[in-house]
Amino acid sequence: MNEYSFEVKAVVRVKFILVNGRTPRPQSFCALCCEPIGDSYLRETATRFSYCDHKCYVDHCKVPVLELQNYVRAS
Ligand SMILES: [Zn+2]
Numbered sequence: 001m002n003e004y005s006f007e008v009k010a011v012v013r014v015k016f017i018l019v020n021g022r023t024p025r026p027q028s029f030c031a032l033c034c035e036p037i038g039d040s041y042l043r044e045t046a047t048r049f050s051y052c053d054h055k056c057y058v059d060h061c062k063v064p065v066l067e068l069q070n071y072v073r074a075s
Contacts, residue, residue: 015045016043016057018042028041029050030050030056031044031049031051033052036052042056
């Protein structure tokens, strides 16, 4: 049982909202790929960053998790 990795997974799972049919004002840009946000996007509640789609959000989430896994493995 690895308590630390469990906490990371829980954070990744719950902390965003899906917005449909409402373009953000002022114009926002995806926090990962920097594309303009359209009328359907994800917003992370903790940081209020916007992501153009689910894929960008997941990719963004992978970065700290992978770093953490490397850290756990090395220690
Ligand atoms: Zn994006």
